[in-house]
Each structure stands twice: as C-alpha cells, then as structure tokens.
Amino acid sequence: MSMLSRVHSISMAATILMKPNRGLSRVIPHDSFIFLHSPTFRSFSLSSPLSPSEICQTTQATKSEVDVLLKAVSDRNLAEQIKHILDMANRASLRREVLHTDFLTPPVLEEAMAALKKLADVNAIPNGGYPEAERCRLTVGHPDVLRTVPDTVAALSITGNFGYQPPSHGDFLGSVLGTGIAREKLGDIMLQGEKGAQVLIVPELVDYMISSLDKVGKVPVSCTLISLEALEYEPPSTKTLKTVESSLRVDAIASAGFKISRSKFADLISKGDVRINWSTVTKNGATLKTGDMVSVSGCGRLKVCFTQ
Template identity: 35%
Template structure:
C-alpha cells in the first residue's frame, strides 16, 4: 500500500482501503474478479477512487435500482465485459395480515434482519411500503432469511424471495424544518435538527459517532453546506436542503430534512 493513498482517507477507513486496494491489485495483476458485499456511498467513493488509479481495472455498481444508496461492486480486469454480470441480489418481500404492519419503520425491519445474525454488509436498501417491505439482500443469505424471518417488532410476518425486476422502491420522505443558526457549524445545525443542546451533541461527534456524507467527522466546528447528509449514531440522520440568506440579526437561514 502506498502511503499517499492513506492521505485522502480517515484513519477509521484504512481497513476498508486496504481491502479495496487488494481487490484492485488482484484484478489488475492476477486477473481475478471480485463481487463485493453492499457498500455505503462513502465506501463506493473510496473504491471508485482506487479503481481510477489502476488503468487496467474497471468496475460496475448496482443496488437493485438506479438511485440505490447501498450497492454491490463487481471489479475485474478491463478486458472483461461487465454489462451482464450477475450481481448476486434478491428481493426479500415481507408481508403480514396484522394491521400493525403499517406501524413498522425502517429500523424495525433492519433490527429484525440483523437480529438473525446477518451482517449489515449483506443488506442493501430497505424499502418500507404500505403493504410491507422490500429489502434488497445478498443472494447467498436470502434463503436463510426466507426460512428464519418470522417476526418484525412483535408483528408476525411472511416472506417471499423475488427477482430484482419485482423490486418496489419507496420514496425518500423527509420531515423538513427551517432553522436559524449563528454559523454553518456541524454542532450548531445538528443540535437544532435533533432538538438537543449543543453541549450534548458535541459528545457523540467527538466520540467518532458522526458521519458527514458517510465519512467520519469528529470536529464539531466543521462547516456544512447544502446537500450534506449528516448521521449521528443514536440520534438519526438529516440532510441540509437549503441555505438561505442572513436574518436582520445576522443569522443563517437553513432548511433541513430529517429522514423518517
């Protein structure tokens, strides 16, 4: 591993950088193909940047639909045609006759799937629908989930495995709010978005539990900009939707959207 590669990434990302670089080297030097588990947007960015360093390697990415947040990557020598590669994904359809099904949220489905001993990297996007849920999952664990997932947050459910072309995608819903802040600092905007004091929001940020655009951010004073996605473990996730002008008192107008 060349030291300069590390210069662009957070120290917590180095394990993934090492693995991704190994995939790229194996494809370029040893003509090996690699189908990864699901990557978050930050991991995809890292992998793409490493692939771009290797002129004899290329990759394709898919998460089941064009706007997927989590995707799998297929990495191979540049002479290999990747147009029709099998990305190894299934749709896990979850339904129930219980009227409480409509009360279930994204975290309920995620928690129940992970509670079966499944790694997060085996799960793609989860789409909560009016009549249940469609989860994109790695094909190698799909049969296990189909056989063993029988309950989601005390609601008894039924499952079915579907091909990707049957995937139903749920629209992203955001609970929007307009705030005014003295600066565009991470801690100031996050404290208003989550409605807690700045002193309390600083703790998880400095502890490494905050990500800005899926990258670990430990500096509370980091400036945010329009389009940034911020997640703090234990609090949730929001997006900076708009940054307006200044108020008469010199405060910034900011519109944020909290993910449901």
C-alpha cells in the same frame, strides 16, 4: 456530476431533494444552508448500458501507488476499507478474476471509485439493485472477463399485518440482524408502510433469510424472493425553503427540517433511525458542522452547509 454536486451548483440558496408526498421541509440555523434529499444517494442504472463513470478503468497498483492514493483519505477506518478494495482490484487484474465486495456505505463507495479511477486495467462496477441505491456492492475484474453488470444483488419482500403501526427502518434492520446476518450483507431497506418492506441482500443468503425471518417486532412475517424489476422506489425531486433555528444540535435542526417534533425525533434516535455521515446517532445533543449529512430512515437526508 452527482445529485449532490448539482445542488451546490444551482445557487447559494438552500435546496431540498424530496420524496414525493413525504412532506419534508428544510431549515437554516444562523446563516446556514441545509440541503435535504431523498433516502437514496447514488444512481447506477441496471437496466441501461453502463456509462463511463459507472465502469472505472484501473490498473495494477504498486504498494507505493496505493499509499499515495490513501493519503487523500483522512479517516483511518475508511482508509483501511479502501486499501482492501484496491488490493482486491489488483488481485482480480493479475488473476483474471471477478471479485465482489459486500455492500458498501456511500462514503466508502465514493472514495473507492475515486481511487480506482486513477488506475487502469480493471473494470469496477457498483450495483445496489436499483437506480439511486444508497448501499452498493462493488465488483472488480479484468476487462476481458468483466463486461456486464454482475448478478450480485437479490431482492426480498417482507410482508405482515402492519395495519396498526408499521415498523420503522430500525425495526426491520434489527429483526434481520437478529437472524445472524451481518449488516454488510444487506443493502437498502425500503419501507412500504402497511405492506411491510423490501430488502436488498447478497444472493447467497436468500434461502437463509426466507427460512429464518419469521417476525418483525411482534408481527409474524413472510419473506419472499422478488425480481429487481419489482422493487418500488421513487426518484428524488427538489424544493427550496428557508427558516431560522437557534441551535446547531441535530435534534433542533433535523426535527425542523423534516417537520418532526423534537420528542418524536428523540424516539427515532433511540431506535437507531438517525445517522450523521452514515454513523448512527446516540445522543440528541450531537452538534452538526458544515458538510455533515443527517439521515432519517424512511424520511430523507439533510446536508448542512454554513455560509458567512
């Protein structure tokens, strides 16, 4: 059971999963329930044996079987990505190959794993580089050739003199993308305040990143390869709070939930650090509905649920 599903099963009260010392809170607008959890979503341990839920047994699917599985995916763009993964799984099974996706967003990974679990004869292993990773790569291969967690993720440390104003998640992401690296080649970016950030990336781009990334904003930086064991992250904890808001606008709900002023939250939106269901928010007045996930880079997430 995922962390999110456990939250729903605890009680009808709103629950917060928080990073320690983040000072996050939660807000309920008009009989709504909001669940806040940390910046990471799924947990796939790389240091311990894989559980049955982490290795999914699949089989070669016919075109009609794939079509049936895709009917459960309402979003057309999401369905296209799932179809590509299912086709990759079939190819890997038939050719006895091991194939890897780029980094996937949580919705794509979740839908892909759900579809693959309904098939057989291919192992499917997600890997985000550390437990609780949000963005993960998915490796598929025949069980005869794919038995352990593959080496598909590398970690880099980006350091600089960030003492006066540590860059935001958007600053690091923009600087990395500015080198020409595509977003899907990057995993999670973990902020470390004055120390900089740690970034997950596909191994084949490590040397390019080290030689190409020389600044984040106006601050000169150095980029070094580190082991996955050296990554610094904190598991989420839970807390329950209640409050009332008069608007379902994202800036009203999320600013109250994260204890951020609406003006500062507007700045976060302008920097690209706020997402609804993993899509970047561009307007303060975006309206939330039940089931929406609001993510603020470096702070956490709000899951919105309405009740009668």
